[in-house]
Amino acid sequence: MARYLILIYEDEARYATATPEVFGEITAEHDRFAAGVEQHGAKLLGGDALEPTATATSVRGTEVTDGPFAETKEALGGYYLLEAPDLDTALAVARTVPARFGGVEVRPVMTFD
Amino acid sequence: MPPAADAAAGAGAVAAAVADAHRREWAFVLAATVRVTRDIDLAEECVQEAFATALTDWRRTGVPARPGAWLTTAARRRALNVLRHSGVERRALPLLVEEETAPDPRDDGAHGYPDDRLRLVVTCCHPALDRPAQVALTLRLVCGLTTAEVARAFLVGEPTMAARLTRAKKKIAVARIPYRVPPPEELPARVDAVLTVVHLLFTTGHAAPAGEELVRRDLVERAVQLCRMLRGLLPRDPAVAGLLALLLLTDARRETRTGEDGRLLLLEEQDRSRWDRPAIAEGVALVREALRSRPPSRYALQAAIAAVHAEAPAWTDTDWAEIVALYGVLASVWPSPVVALNRAVAVGFASGPAAGLAALDALAAEPQLAGYGYLPAARADLLRRLGRDAEAREAYTEALLLTPNAVEREFLAGRLRALDGGPG
Numbered sequence: 001m002a003r004y005l006i007l008i009y010e011d012e013a014r015y016a017t018a019t020p021e022v023f024g025e026i027t028a029e030h031d032r033f034a035a036g037v038e039q040h041g042a043k044l045l046g047g048d049a050l051e052p053t054a055t056a057t058s059v060r061g062t063e064v065t066d067g068p069f070a071e072t073k074e075a076l077g078g079y080y081l082l083e084a085p086d087l088d089t090a091l092a093v094a095r096t097v098p099a100r101f102g103g104v105e106v107r108p109v110m111t112f113d
Numbered sequence: 114m115p116p117a118a119d120a121a122a123g124a125g126a127v128a129a130a131v132a133d134a135h136r137r138e139w140a141f142v143l144a145a146t147v148r149v150t151r152d153i154d155l156a157e158e159c160v161q162e163a164f165a166t167a168l169t170d171w172r173r174t175g176v177p178a179r180p181g182a183w184l185t186t187a188a189r190r191r192a193l194n195v196l197r198h199s200g201v202e203r204r205a206l207p208l209l210v211e212e213e214t215a216p217d218p219r220d221d222g223a224h225g226y227p228d229d230r231l232r233l234v235v236t237c238c239h240p241a242l243d244r245p246a247q248v249a250l251t252l253r254l255v256c257g258l259t260t261a262e263v264a265r266a267f268l269v270g271e272p273t274m275a276a277r278l279t280r281a282k283k284k285i286a287v288a289r290i291p292y293r294v295p296p297p298e299e300l301p302a303r304v305d306a307v308l309t310v311v312h313l314l315f316t317t318g319h320a321a322p323a324g325e326e327l328v329r330r331d332l333v334e335r336a337v338q339l340c341r342m343l344r345g346l347l348p349r350d351p352a353v354a355g356l357l358a359l360l361l362l363t364d365a366r367r368e369t370r371t372g373e374d375g376r377l378l379l380l381e382e383q384d385r386s387r388w389d390r391p392a393i394a395e396g397v398a399l400v401r402e403a404l405r406s407r408p409p410s411r412y413a414l415q416a417a418i419a420a421v422h423a424e425a426p427a428w429t430d431t432d433w434a435e436i437v438a439l440y441g442v443l444a445s446v447w448p449s450p451v452v453a454l455n456r457a458v459a460v461g462f463a464s465g466p467a468a469g470l471a472a473l474d475a476l477a478a479e480p481q482l483a484g485y486g487y488l489p490a491a492r493a494d495l496l497r498r499l500g501r502d503a504e505a506r507e508a509y510t511e512a513l514l515l516t517p518n519a520v521e522r523e524f525l526a527g528r529l530r531a532l533d534g535g536p537g
Contacts, residue, residue, distance in 0.1 A: 002289050086210040086291040087241055108288045111207075 003045065003109035004082045004090040009074040010102030012052050029098035037082070040092045047080035074102040081109075123172055130176040131167050138181035139257030140342065144229035146188040147292065151208040153254065153282050155192060160257075163188035210291040230255070231294050231346045234339075238306040239290045246281035247310050253278055255342075256335050266332050267317075304347065308356050308412065311339050315360050319367075320518065333364055351406035355413030358399035362419035365389040365396065377524040381428045393423045411447035414439055433463035450479040451487075458491050466498040486515035490525060497532065506532050 018026075037044045053068040053075045068075060080097065084090040087106070094106045142163065146156040163184045177183040237250040245267075252263045264274035284290065295303050318332025340357045347353050369383040400420045403413035418439045425431045440456035453476055461469020473492055482488045493508030509529040516522050 086289040087239075088291050088295070091241070106288075 001083050001085055002090075002111070004084055004087075005107045005109055006047075006080040006082055006090075006094050006097055007076055007105045007107065008078040008080075008097060008099050008102070009072075009105060010077050010099055011074050012054075012077065014101040015052070015077070026098055026100070033096055033098055036096060037093055040084075040089055040096075042082055042084035042089050042093050045081040045083055047078065049078040050076065052077070077102075127168060127171045127176065130171060130180065131164060134167070134180040134184060135164055135257055136338070138184060140230045140233060140255045141181050141228065142184045142188055143254060143257070144233040145185045146192055147209065147233065148211075148229055149189050150192045150196065151211060151292070153209070153285065155195060156188070157254070159188040159191040159195065160184070162191055207286050207289070209286060210289045211293060228346065230342060232292055234307050234343070235294060235303045236285065236290060236292050238303070238310050239285070240303075240306060241288065241290055242281055242284065244310070244313070246277055246284075247306070248313060249274060249277050250281050251307075251310050251339070252314070252335065255339065258335070262331075266329070301352075304343075304350060304352065307343065308352055311336050311343070312356060312359075312412070314339070315363075319363060320521075330367075333367070336360060337364060351403045352410035352412055354399045355403035355410045355416050358396045358403055358416035359412050359419060361392045361396035361399070362416055362423050365392040365423060371520060375520060375523075376527070377520045380422060385425075385427065388423065393420075396420060397424065408446050409442070411443060414443040414446065418443070431462070433459055437463045450476060450481045451485070453479075454482065454485075454488060454491060458494075461491075461495050461498075466495040470495045470499065484515055486512050486521075489515065493525075493528065497528070502532050 034044055034047075056066075056068040058065045058067060058069045082090055082093055084093065087108075090106050094104050097104050139160070143156055143160045146160055147153060150156045150159070166187055167180070167184060171177070234251065234255050237254055238247045242250065249263050249267070252258045252266065253260065258266070260275050260278060261271050263278070264271040267274070285292075294300070314332055315336035318329040318334075318336060337357075337360050340353070340360055343350075343353045344357050365388050366380075366383060368389070369385075369387050370378055372378050396416065397420050400413060400416045403410065404417060406413070409417075418436055421432055421436050421439070436459045437456060440452060440459055444452045444456060454473070457469055457472035457476065459469075460472045470492070473488075473495060476482060476488070489508045490512040493505050493512055496502075496505035496508055506529060509525055509532070513522060513525050513529070516525060
């Protein structure tokens, strides 16, 4: 088994203008996603949604700046930590992550042994 | 004959047998060895040593009846030795992920090895690797080309290619791209990626994008050989049959595509008596088989178009109506501006240059064709045939600006000279 971090990158502006109905839909999608992970032979170890990048503070050395580390149209907005036997399984799970305003990136977690 | 001369002849025969085994069996031996090592680098090393050992051993023992099995045994034995003596500490990367299947009871060396080449090739062409990495890995691991040869094939420096291969192999291990044949529902998409790589190798070799020669024979031959291997592994796959047909029918014309002086010869000017008839016969039979699947694959349709040309006894006998119809079907299963461009050219022969030009001008705004040299070249030809010389001259000049291949440039420049009243 290996661990993968699924990083969710989406257009924040779309969330800023989304109606409560859309938010409700997306929340339900995430619940359904979480319930379906194990049928792929993987396990969800964790996951969170992040506050928008307007709330981010970046620190490089001693310099502190307001905003995210890199300004991009699609910003990191949440993640899931997954345990899966191989990349194909992780990608099968990643395809089911709700990300209607963007997409996800799958990164293997480094192991030290 | 004195014994010394005898031994020398033996050395030549052995070297030829090893070279032949390298061409035919590399993928088989490597794939079977990766099964034992679960480490691509170690397997590569052991397979290379097995081939080196064969050069000396086969002089003593003679060439074995089944060189692939001999080489696999030698490579696997070497791998087991390395694994036994150095354990895991030599390993820089994690082990490959394998599917959990019971070991094949026939897998004892006496009955040969199970064929793992499909695992190897789908792993090399995994969608998590970018196309240049897929192509490089396939040439290195499936075809057994050295890093220097792969670098030469793609006109990049050896350090660049070595870095590309290392990065790709590292990703396979670290991200745990599994070394296995995907389940049946995923297989067609994965085979499609493999076919794309094979087709890319072929087209890169067939119309070399840059350089002095039109065809890079080594790449073309590797592509055909890979496709034959896939055909052996997936005998019922119509897309594989279609691609093999396309490669054979296109390559059957290889010798006639340039004149003695290296000049590009159009289909119209080629000496059809020198086309490779056995390759055409094989290709046509494969097209018939490939077209039976519904919908037909894009390769089967492209091959069918190539077959219409191959079967026409002369340029003037070409069934252009059939070709236009086939391009129409191709455009429906594989919509692409390049297909539309080729269809317009075919219309120019089926219904005259004015109709062709109308079809072509409908594509002028296609963003994907911007900067594509074949568009102004096709336009120039239609304008020339319509006697609109000034516009033709302009289009040839534009095509020249967009064409890097020396042989194709010379053809375009010749057409331009002819319009100016000079010798073609």
